[in-house]
Amino acid sequence: MENAVKFREKLRNGQVPLGCGVSFKDPTVTELFSHVLDFVWIDMEHNALSLESVQDHIMATRGSDSAAIVRVPWNDPVLIKPVLDIGADGIIAPFVRSAEDVRLAVSACRYPPQGIRGFGPRRPIRYGRISDAEYCQRANDEIICIAQIEHIDAVEAMDEIVKVDGLTAVVIGPNDLAGSMGHMGNPQHPDVQSAIEKVVTTAKDAGIYPGIGMVGDAEVFQKWLDKGIQWVQVGVDWWHLANSIDTSVGQLRQGISSRNA
Template sequence: SIKPILDSGVDGIIVPQVTGVDEVKKVVADCRYPPTGNRGFGPRRGMDYGRKSLDKYLEESPEELFVAVMLEHENAVREIEEIVNIPGLDSVVIGTMDLSGSLGHLGDRSHPAVVSAIQTIIDAARRKNIYVGMGLGYEPELARHWLERGVQWIQFGCDYEYIVQGASQLFDSVR
């Protein structure tokens, strides 16, 4: 359940391993309060433990929550036109490694089938003003490549990778 995460007061959520339109509909519904969704109400932290009024919270929360799904399966590519037409979806994130594996080319993100699938997602999302993100490791050249083709934001690695890389560079510089 994503409800406890949402109730903690986050500004947005990225749900990984989403494989198709039915899952996207469920994610969006789980993130939105009725009447547009089915999210249960219990935002103690989101209401700053009572310091934010109920009226203020209800006024701000539907617009503030950024809902993104990570598309990492060939079925999501087939259903992309339906996916980008789901009201309440703010962004799609392309998980390039899992998508390449789903297409039978694990790790080969330059394979024509993988490149075509990625571009299909980008084009469909951009036509509907849905933000397009991409998950990558530390790969500035690949990021630049996809930014030039319509990706709007990049997620590079993760915090523990930054710590390890920074520490390694520091130790290498003093050896």
């Protein structure tokens, strides 16, 4: 969990950790990203990643300082437990709508008496080379628990959500938030932007680190920094690949067209 500790330290020091979403099965993607990023967002919610594939991605971060944070398919202890048992540095619980939802996520990340996590790690205890007692203590102290705020109900419950003991951070899901407010496909709507600002302010004032996902636009990035965002998911693997090939091929075709003109 050394990378989880490093991620937390960067947050505390105001370094604005940067990460990228991973959706492809091949762990080479994570290995490539992890040498330049502070965390990798391994996404089980919207992709066809199996538990075995997720483990491969987690292992691919271990030669770096990048934290392996897994967005589980749903906020369910049954889904959270195996992800932690294969060595994730933390989890993102999607679509929470209340403080009670967040308490469930945090509890799933903590061993008793702080939580309800069942004991059964293998990789995290280095196959018996770390004592069970030491691991349980470190896991309860260090594992990252993030709640995804992507429904207006969660925005309205923020004052209670940020009081949940053990919550590390929140991350805003602008698109689903917009949908829950009647503005699907338009996260730039003023009402949605106002809701996002409320989440950021409430979280930051309570010592909970607010994050957001976005593409690699420097101007938009600066806007969110100015509003108080403290960590950022900069796009996803397929977006970077598509953007890179579109740009490269577009430039080459433009050169060919100019030559033939």
